[in-house]
Amino acid sequence: MHEYAFFLGCIAPNRYPGCEASAIKTSEKVGIKLLPLCGASCCPAPGAFGSIDLNIWYAMAARNVVLAEQMDRDIALICNGCYKSIYEVNHILKHNDELRDGVNEVLKEIDMEYKGSIDVWHLAELYYDPKICGVDKIRESVSRPLTGTKIAVHYGCHLMKPRKERHFGDTDHPMWIEELVAALGAEPVQYRNKMQCCGAGGGVRGFDLEHSLDITNEKMINLQEVGADALTEVCPFCQLQYDRGQVEIEEKFGIKYGLPVLHFNELLGLAQGMSPDELALDLHAVDVTPFLEKIL
Amino acid sequence: MAREKDYGNPSLEAKLKDRYYYSDDTNRDFTKEVEKIGRTIAHMCYQCGTCTGSCPSAPRSSYRIRLFMRRAVLGLEEEALTDPDLWLCTTCYSCTDRCPRDIAPTDVIMAMRNLAARRDIVPRNFLKTVQAIYTTGHGVPNNDVNRAARVKLGMDAEPPTTCGFPEYIEGIKAIIDHYGLKDRADKILSEGE
Ligand code: SF4
Numbered sequence: 001m002h003e004y005a006f007f008l009g010c011i012a013p014n015r016y017p018g019c020e021a022s023a024i025k026t027s028e029k030v031g032i033k034l035l036p037l038c039g040a041s042c043c044p045a046p047g048a049f050g051s052i053d054l055n056i057w058y059a060m061a062a063r064n065v066v067l068a069e070q071m072d073r074d075i076a077l078i079c080n081g082c083y084k085s086i087y088e089v090n091h092i093l094k095h096n097d098e099l100r101d102g103v104n105e106v107l108k109e110i111d112m113e114y115k116g117s118i119d120v121w122h123l124a125e126l127y128y129d130p131k132i133c134g135v136d137k138i139r140e141s142v143s144r145p146l147t148g149t150k151i152a153v154h155y156g157c158h159l160m161k162p163r164k165e166r167h168f169g170d171t172d173h174p175m176w177i178e179e180l181v182a183a184l185g186a187e188p189v190q191y192r193n194k195m196q197c198c199g200a201g202g203g204v205r206g207f208d209l210e211h212s213l214d215i216t217n218e219k220m221i222n223l224q225e226v227g228a229d230a231l232t233e234v235c236p237f238c239q240l241q242y243d244r245g246q247v248e249i250e251e252k253f254g255i256k257y258g259l260p261v262l263h264f265n266e267l268l269g270l271a272q273g274m275s276p277d278e279l280a281l282d283l284h285a286v287d288v289t290p291f292l293e294k295i296l
Numbered sequence: 297m298a299r300e301k302d303y304g305n306p307s308l309e310a311k312l313k314d315r316y317y318y319s320d321d322t323n324r325d326f327t328k329e330v331e332k333i334g335r336t337i338a339h340m341c342y343q344c345g346t347c348t349g350s351c352p353s354a355p356r357s358s359y360r361i362r363l364f365m366r367r368a369v370l371g372l373e374e375e376a377l378t379d380p381d382l383w384l385c386t387t388c389y390s391c392t393d394r395c396p397r398d399i400a401p402t403d404v405i406m407a408m409r410n411l412a413a414r415r416d417i418v419p420r421n422f423l424k425t426v427q428a429i430y431t432t433g434h435g436v437p438n439n440d441v442n443r444a445a446r447v448k449l450g451m452d453a454e455p456p457t458t459c460g461f462p463e464y465i466e467g468i469k470a471i472i473d474h475y476g477l478k479d480r481a482d483k484i485l486s487e488g489e
């Protein structure tokens with residue numbers, strides 16, 4: 001078993017608890033154990049918080065990293081926004097003495113010290129990594145293949161971009177999440193401008209909802225074109241934007257899409273035989289039933 | 297940029313006071329500050345426009361990242377920090393991945409937002425997130441519908457974050473108070489009401 005401190009963030013535990021439940025259960029079936037990271041906070045939101053003062057963003061994210069350092073475990077997480085904060089701040093502080101000293105001066109007030117002793121991973125990259133899990137192991141863990149479904153992937157922004165501060169390589173036409181989707185028995189489909197943002201980030205969802213939804217709407221048009229049965233992502237904030245966003249798009253622009261949106265963990269949970277109830281899929285704003293009917 | 301030298305030629309100096317020839321409302325330190333906070337080489341921008349061409353916010357608004365890059369390079373501080381378009385960047389980093397000069401325009405925007413926030417120019421939703429994190433540790437706090445759903449899933453109603461361990465919130469408050477951010481957020485938000 002590979003053990004990680006499980007950093008939850010906000011939206012997974014507080015809006016889509018099925019993302020959290022499925023992460024814990026699906027990872028166990030492929031040899032990954034997620035341990036609770038007690039007392040963790042918001043990452044904090046890189047757009048909303050970092051925009052005001054990057055120094056406070058560094059310090060707040062570092063506090064979360066230190067909690068995992070105290071457990072002597074690497075962090076695994078399931079949200080791109082959290083990845084931006086936790087991965088990137090950890091990375092920056094490891095390589096920038098000036099910023100690290102600044103952060104430690106603040107953390108000293110709460111008896112903490114950032115050491116730079118752990119690494120941060122997105123659970124999806126651990127699933128893809130053959131040294132930890134790998135696509136084959138994911139395939140072997142499937143008991144209810146998603147045969148006959150067409151699934152589109154939204155990668156989101158903050159997992160892989162900016163490219164030179166990450167390790168994923170190509171950010172124009174990545175295919176590794178499609179490989180994971182195909183391992184579940186589904187057919188991954190391509191669509192126009194796949195790497196475009198969901199529209200939620202940078203505080204824009206809160207600052208100008210219509211502007212933000214207009215970006216989402218462009219994605220929805222491109223997704224509709226290829227007849228996907230569902231959209232999968234690896235970020236609960238993107239999920240919220242697509243899922244609740246579709247309801248808001250209908251209210252504001254009068255367009256209805258009805259495209260089910262599922263976090264990759266939820267999809268993997270279904271493929272491993274978890275029931276919709278075990279995933280709290282009833283909390284999704286867009287009815288997931290049409291997709292479930294194809295696989296159950 | 298404010299000139300340090302004089303030509304010693306009154307008629308030329310008079311000409312240079314004319315905005316057609318010369319604008320003195322620029323601040324060279326602004327470029328440096330943006331570069332320091334954003335940890336990027338903004339002055340290398342050659343205005344190719346690849347960033348705006350990559351930007352999901354550009355086609356649906358007057359927001360132009362290339363324009364903000366120009367403002368960064370020329371030190372047009374007032375213009376940059378008072379323009380509401382500053383807050384339309386979704387921080388998607390597409391421009392950063394494509395900039396042929398290896399600049400991070402996204403981080404130029406983040407730096408400008410930090411500088412604007414220092415002058416209390418910051419939209420309300422950003423400050424409300426600060427308040428939420430200060431009180432609960434979460435930008436998106438738990439609620440009753442979600443608690444019931446968690447219990448149905450066989451999980452604790454409160455996740456093992458600051459929700460389940462509120463004693464950790466003190467540490468978060470201490471960090472935010474170190475910077476005086478909560479008081480500033482409260483003050484700015486109350487002024488707007
Ligand atoms: S892509 Fe880079 S060099 Fe070109 S205008 Fe934008 S910031 Fe300047």
Ligand code: SF4
Nearest residue numbers: 351385386388389391
């Ligand atoms: S990071 Fe901001 S400026 Fe750059 S392309 Fe994305 S939305 Fe546009």
